[in-house]
Amino acid sequence: MANSPELSPSSSLSPQSAANRAEAEREGKRLTEEQKKVNHLTSEKKRRDNIRSGFDGLAGIVPGMEGRARSEGVVLFGAIDYVRRLMLERRAMIETLEGNGVTVDAELKL
Incomplete structure (x- = not known):
């Protein structure tokens, strides 16, 4: 797809979850369960948004699907x-x- 964004491993992270990961790496610690949960929720939301965007793009080129x-x-x-x-x-x-x-x-x- 021409409009589909390329995802890098860190692109699915929110600024907060990326900060959590960076902080944990600096301190040589593992992520806490709460940080893992935030990262997971953020990446899932990003994945759903990308899927929704893809379906919107597909619906835009299939006759009869626009605006329905x-x-x-x-x-x-x-x-x-x-x-x-x-x-x-x-x-x-x-x-x-x-x-x-x-x-x-x-x-x-x-």
Whole structure:
């Protein structure tokens, strides 16, 4: 995806959780259970936000999904239907071209 951010191991940490980790590393200590919990909650929120952003992007390019209340399942099945429709249209265009005597490269037929 062009708009999907690349994640580094530390990019999923909030400033607070990154500070917790840095402090623990400086002091040579392990993270406390509370720090682990904060880090986990922060990284889970980041993961959910990234998934939601991806589904919003997908819904933005699938006709009929824009601005609708939808679940992730609705978006996925809508995307599957849309891609199948595009594949059928492409196949029909290739057949029309070949029916009119136009040679279509084999790699374009895949």
